[in-house]
Amino acid sequence: MTLPMTIPAPGLPTRVRIHEVGPRDGLQNEKTLVPAAVKAEFIHRLAEAGLTTIEATSFVHPKWVPQLADAEELMELIDDVDARLPVLVPNERGLDRALALGAREIAVFASATESFAKANLNRTVDGALEMFEPVVTKAKDAGAAVRGYLSMCFGDPWEGPVPISQTVSVSRRLMDMGCDEISLGDTIGVATPGHVREVLDTLNEAGVADDRLAVHFHDTYGQALANTLAALEHGVTTVDASAGGLGGCPYAKSATGNLATEDLVWMLDGLGIETGVDIGRLTATSVWMARHLGRPSPSRTVRALSQKEI
Numbered sequence: 001m002t003l004p005m006t007i008p009a010p011g012l013p014t015r016v017r018i019h020e021v022g023p024r025d026g027l028q029n030e031k032t033l034v035p036a037a038v039k040a041e042f043i044h045r046l047a048e049a050g051l052t053t054i055e056a057t058s059f060v061h062p063k064w065v066p067q068l069a070d071a072e073e074l075m076e077l078i079d080d081v082d083a084r085l086p087v088l089v090p091n092e093r094g095l096d097r098a099l100a101l102g103a104r105e106i107a108v109f110a111s112a113t114e115s116f117a118k119a120n121l122n123r124t125v126d127g128a129l130e131m132f133e134p135v136v137t138k139a140k141d142a143g144a145a146v147r148g149y150l151s152m153c154f155g156d157p158w159e160g161p162v163p164i165s166q167t168v169s170v171s172r173r174l175m176d177m178g179c180d181e182i183s184l185g186d187t188i189g190v191a192t193p194g195h196v197r198e199v200l201d202t203l204n205e206a207g208v209a210d211d212r213l214a215v216h217f218h219d220t221y222g223q224a225l226a227n228t229l230a231a232l233e234h235g236v237t238t239v240d241a242s243a244g245g246l247g248g249c250p251y252a253k254s255a256t257g258n259l260a261t262e263d264l265v266w267m268l269d270g271l272g273i274e275t276g277v278d279i280g281r282l283t284a285t286s287v288w289m290a291r292h293l294g295r296p297s298p299s300r301t302v303r304a305l306s307q308k309e310i
């Protein structure tokens, strides 16, 4: 097993909140429909492994993301789960569907680039923000917490490198609209640690503080953990990850799996940073899910631990 430090290294947080995205971001791209009962068991197991925030599903148009068309059925099956269960909503229609089922946390999802706004939401960047504005107001009036995702913060498959000014400007607009937290998405996994530091520095200068930010890395070039460490050293303490490294956005060419939650927990355990997650139970869950999906998890930690007694 890893040899944990007893106290975190200087400059690192003592605790990190993991925002688990496996059931939503992880499964949304799967071609074969996963039954709602299997998704519900996945979420129950993740909560039992110690994850306290588990993004459950999306209330989007079912034609756009067929895998999550069972959002209503799933919500009924997980109403006993003892964890925060945020859901994605793109518009008022989605919000009404989510609130009717008792959702207490929602997320809108914006883009730093025009190409992805069009591909993912059939809107311009401005048009998407206009669509979100009444959603955020209504959600907050209903007492729900609101996360604002921002995709393509570092690079875009159609437009190439993304100017930091675009990331900062849309982040500010999401904050000004009332989002409690912004999750910075490296949707296609092209970021490197120096770039992460630069984006965070510029956001801080624009008044978006680290304690309102989360990071959401994909592992295309094997940089997700290094990028996460750079963000933690900077002062961010909320990290998105997907059990077993499931994932990839259906509307972003070249998006690969998310940072695997097990890889993240292994690193944080080693650094003496608390997460509350039991890595053995989590790995067993990802192995169980991989069997359902018919292929092994891409996570190195899952592969290493599942060859041992867990």
Ligand SMILES: CC(C)(COP(=O)([O-])OP(=O)([O-])OC[C@H]1O[C@@H](n2cnc3c(N)ncnc32)[C@H](O)[C@@H]1OP(=O)([O-])[O-])[C@@H](O)C(=O)NCCC(=O)NCCSC(=O)C[C@@](C)(O)CC(=O)[O-]
Binding pocket: 025, 028, 058, 059, 060, 061, 062, 064, 065, 088, 090, 091, 093, 094, 095, 109, 120, 121, 122, 149, 150, 151, 152, 185, 186, 187, 216, 249, 250, 251
């Ligand atoms: C936003 C829309 C709906 C616009 O899509 P549109 O086609 O422009 O929709 P519309 O507003 O013109 O409405 C068309 C029809 O859809 C219905 N409709 C409209 N809204 C809903 C709804 N909520 N639920 C159910 N039905 C809905 C609406 O009622 C209407 O029905 P009709 O009158 O034709 O029968 C569409 O583009 C959409 O659903 N997009 C979602 C795409 C998505 O979920 N992508 C993945 C999530 S983002 C991501 O993964 C990245 C992230 C967050 O992980 C971070 C990162 O890595 O970067």
